[in-house]
Amino acid sequence: MFFTIMISGMIPDNRDFKQWEGLMRKRSVAVGSGKGGVGKTTTAVNLAIYYAKQGYATALIDLDPLSNAATLLDVEDGYNDAGLDPEASLDAFILPIFDNLDLLFPGKKTGPRDSRIIRELLFETFSAALTSAYDLLIFDLPAGLDEEENLAFLPHIDNLIVVTNPEPTAHVAAGAYIRAALAKAPDINLYVWHNRFSPPRGGGIVSRDVIGTYNRNMPAEERLDEKLKESIQGIAFVPEDPALDLLQGTPSAIMNIHRSLLSVVGQLIEERTELLVRPLPFSKGMRRLLSFYLSGSRQEKEEDFLAGFGEYVSGLLNSAFNRESGGTETFTEQERSVLAETFRMVRKDPSLVHMRRVRVLLEAKIEALEDETKLFSKGVHIDHDKNIDRETGLLLRSIQQSAAVKELRLNAGILLFYFALYKLLQSPTIVRLLNDFIPFREGSRGEPIRDRRSQITNLIHSSEEYNRRYFGLIKTIFPVVGKQIEAVTRAFGLHSLLLRDPESRKVRSDLYAKLLSNFIHDTLYSGLSVVVGFEYRSAAISFQEGADFLGEALLPSKQKSA
Structure with missing residues (x-):
């Protein structure tokens, strides 16, 4: 899809940095999690595919050091992984996937300054071009609470999805992530995305109650305000689907x-x-x-x-x-x-x-x-x-x-x-x-692979x-x-x-x-x-409900791209 986005001579004037930064923030949603293995990257990739299929020009920004988004999309060998050059053009960091969907920064990001370089490129050098080219920017954050690779991006983004599973360690990790995110970006819009969701049939945690489970497992001084239950909305409850x-x-x-x-x-x-x-x-x-x-x-x-x-x-x-x-x-x-x-x-x-x-x-x-x-x-x-x-x-x-x-x-x-x-x-x-x-x-070795x-x-x-x-x-x-x-x-x-x-x-x-x-x-x-394209599976239906809710919040008046 990438429109070769006006890179030569057609980039919007970047002098009004605050204006472009504000527009980019509104169009941005980060997908994070307190721990790995909860389906964070799967959620980010499927949201990007879903909105792209609807006609929205979508950028999936892969911030995970190991680039799991590229693995999931089966494009690991579709780009030249030459590292991050802060002097390169935006085209050098873009891998077109299909109509309306580009993967940004698809390569490995394991250098000591890579996260800082990406932040400067995204929110300063290329903010005007990205805002002009894309209706929506989805950031796939690394799992965990690392300041440099994760939390430092949040002040530049208006919306955050926290992905979790219905088990105590995932809820506690999600609660800790919410606490850290609010300390870093107090005004960020927070949503909870439940993967492998199943209402409990016996004792144990309440599947929807992330904050309650977190608070019950933390000392009083580290607990979240219970009033957050009213403002942090669970928007998706996607059941497990091994298929x-x-x-x-x-x-x-x-x-x-x-x-x-x-x-x-x-x-x-x-x-x-x-x-x-x-x-x-x-x-x-x-x-x-x-x-x-x-x-x-x-x-x-x-x-x-x-x-x-x-x-x-x-x-x-x-x-x-x-x-x-x-x-x-x-x-x-x-x-x-x-x-x-x-x-x-x-x-x-x-x-x-x-x-x-x-x-x-x-x-x-x-x-x-x-x-x-x-x-x-x-x-x-x-x-x-x-x-x-x-x-x-x-x-x-x-x-x-x-x-x-x-x-x-x-x-x-x-x-x-x-x-x-x-x-x-x-x-x-x-x-x-x-x-x-x-x-x-x-x-790579001549063997047949799917x-x-x-x-x-x-x-x-x-x-x-x-x-x-x-x-x-x-x-x-x-x-x-x-x-x-x-x-x-x-x-x-x-x-x-x-x-x-x-x-x-x-x-x-x-x-x-x-x-x-x-x-x-x-x-x-x-x-x-x-999950996109599976019209009758429960997981796909639940995913679409969450994606539609989020789309209404992020793009209430946005026209779909031609």
């Missing part, structure tokens, strides 16, 4: 189908549990908490459940009212009696017993698959798990015969689709079709040729999937679970085509650490 993890490596259709089955079984467990809890004499909010807790609980003993759920509710209340944990009983004796009866009912419900059994089988299989490598390579032996095959078929049959089939029909129909696809993927021919669609390039760079580009700017090939793949596989669904439906007598139009009762082949397209898309592009 989008860079560490997954080469995509695996076998892994993805098991994860898809597990996801739908989890939704069925939640739906069935909610139906059982619905008649209880509690408030709607308490029933929702109880249903959520029970659907994820692995507790086998009644007393463990009562203690765990009491701790869970108490933790939520303590966080909401900013109070320390106390010894007061959470429930009355009558409420405990109702809860104990509910626990026994949920544990013995035949449908839930079967669903939990399938969940355990799928989790064990996924764990075994994760221990293997190169599952998607040609010639791989596809392990047929007879227990999963048998138990999933029986589960579908039991749902069809259940009195609650009406409430469970949609997810049961989706489970039927994935089950048919699971059986189809036991064919090496189908797996090979998917495998051949993934681009590879020659590595071409993640071109896949990321296809996600953002797919060509006519690529779209033709992709839809050709769908057309080749879809008729075979249809026959497999028919075969499974006949074998297990599951005709009432087919996805149909509610009025005409015709089978919705368009829905099955959409499910297949989503599965193939997610399989081919898994392991890129890119």
